Amino acid sequence: MYAEFKIFDLEENFELEENFKNRYVNPPMLFNFLLKNYNSLIKEVGKSEMGKPIYKVTIGKGNKNILIWTQMHGNETTGTLSCLDLLKFLENKNSIAGQILNEFTLDIIFMLNPDGAEIWTRRNIISIDINRDFLAASSVEMQVLKKIANEKKYDLAFNLHDQRTIFGLEGKKEPATLAFLSPSESIDRKITHTRKKSMGLIADIYKEMTKLIPNKISRFSDEFYPRSVGDNFQKLDIPTILFEGGHYPNDYYRKKTRKYFTLSLITALHYATIKKEWEAGYELYEKIPNNSPSFYDIIYRNVRLCKEKKETVDIAIQYTEKIIMGDEEISFVAKIEDIGDLSLMNGHEEIDAQGRCILIKDSKDKFAKIGIQADFNLDEWIILNGKKLEEFA
Numbered sequence: 001m002y003a004e005f006k007i008f009d010l011e012e013n014f015e016l017e018e019n020f021k022n023r024y025v026n027p028p029m030l031f032n033f034l035l036k037n038y039n040s041l042i043k044e045v046g047k048s049e050m051g052k053p054i055y056k057v058t059i060g061k062g063n064k065n066i067l068i069w070t071q072m073h074g075n076e077t078t079g080t081l082s083c084l085d086l087l088k089f090l091e092n093k094n095s096i097a098g099q100i101l102n103e104f105t106l107d108i109i110f111m112l113n114p115d116g117a118e119i120w121t122r123r124n125i126i127s128i129d130i131n132r133d134f135l136a137a138s139s140v141e142m143q144v145l146k147k148i149a150n151e152k153k154y155d156l157a158f159n160l161h162d163q164r165t166i167f168g169l170e171g172k173k174e175p176a177t178l179a180f181l182s183p184s185e186s187i188d189r190k191i192t193h194t195r196k197k198s199m200g201l202i203a204d205i206y207k208e209m210t211k212l213i214p215n216k217i218s219r220f221s222d223e224f225y226p227r228s229v230g231d232n233f234q235k236l237d238i239p240t241i242l243f244e245g246g247h248y249p250n251d252y253y254r255k256k257t258r259k260y261f262t263l264s265l266i267t268a269l270h271y272a273t274i275k276k277e278w279e280a281g282y283e284l285y286e287k288i289p290n291n292s293p294s295f296y297d298i299i300y301r302n303v304r305l306c307k308e309k310k311e312t313v314d315i316a317i318q319y320t321e322k323i324i325m326g327d328e329e330i331s332f333v334a335k336i337e338d339i340g341d342l343s344l345m346n347g348h349e350e351i352d353a354q355g356r357c358i359l360i361k362d363s364k365d366k367f368a369k370i371g372i373q374a375d376f377n378l379d380e381w382i383i384l385n386g387k388k389l390e391e392f393a
């Protein structure tokens with residue numbers, strides 16, 4: 001008999017790892033924390049191009065093995081933070097955690113790309129996208145991952161990522177807070193037995209998590225990426241789930257996303273524990289709405305580009321993220337991303353400018369331009385870093 005799984009109770013009792021509250025994860029801080037708190041479970045499994053350590057934490061005493069890796073893209077920290085929360089959950093020894101640890105041995109590789117993580121870039125320090133490097137393995141980080149993957153027979157793998165705020169649910173005005181994928185093994189996207197297993201587990205995650213965040217979960221494109229890790233792992237008969245943390249309304253530091261991401265990990269591990277056939281119920285996977293690039297961060301509607309024109313356009317603004325050296329949290333820089341008829345697109349924030357004229361400050365240019373920082377006036381309104389100053393509300 002297995003303990004009853006109640007997603008609302010898990011949410012209520014959710015505890016995050018308090019030592020890491022920011023979205024930015026400083027690599028030395030993470031390393032010191034893991035070495036101090038998980039000393040008996042940790043092993044250095046390699047080094048990055050710049051010589052930073054890459055650590056693996058092993059927990060559980062089951063016969064089946066799960067491989068999890070985080071932050072192969074340096075600016076995608078939700079997986080790392082959620083795995084810290086997951087360790088805390090598993091060490092709490094409640095009945096759900098106990099079942100998981102009896103069934104599985106979990107190998108969690110923390111921050112596969114620490115050089116990129118330090119400077120908040122997707123790619124590694126020599127500009128390689130590690131998730132397109134499976135075949136060539138020209139980055140040492142991919143060599144580390146492949147070496148670990150060859151050390152034992154893995155029954156399941158979780159590939160943890162973040163996606164940009166541009167993604168929403170196809171055909172809906174809803175952001176994709178979580179997206180999942182069972183990667184394809186071939187160009188024809190054939191549904192193989194291995195794919196069915198990861199699809200079946202994603203269906204379980206979807207069923208449980210939509211109770212907490214209805215209309216905020218999507219299915220990532222299953223276009224075949226021949227050089228990617230997930231596609232190749234599934235080809236090697238290791239059912240693999242891609243987890244993507246995305247945007248939740250007004251949650252640019254992804255604190256809510258992190259909670260739901262962690263709960264998704266727990267849900268996946270629970271169902272992998274209790275299900276005899278992981279592929280059971282896989283058909284639901286196909287019914288999950290598609291992940292679609294349908295959002296901008298902010299859209300100003302009904303803007304006139306100059307006094308002489310009476311026609312109006314929409315102006316889309318998108319944040320870029322960066323870490324300023326010495327800071328403990330990332331900053332957001334708003335830039336003009338698109339101009340024109342954006343009626344088919346959504347904004348996480350939409351503001352009706354009611355025909356006000358845009359004036360770019362400190363510019364000789366007559367018109368707004370794509371790519372410039374979003375500091376401008378809309379008649380009497382002042383827009384700074386994309387945001388309308390409130391005294392002009």
Ligand SMILES: [Zn+2]
Binds near residue numbers: 160161162
């Ligand atoms: Zn990624």
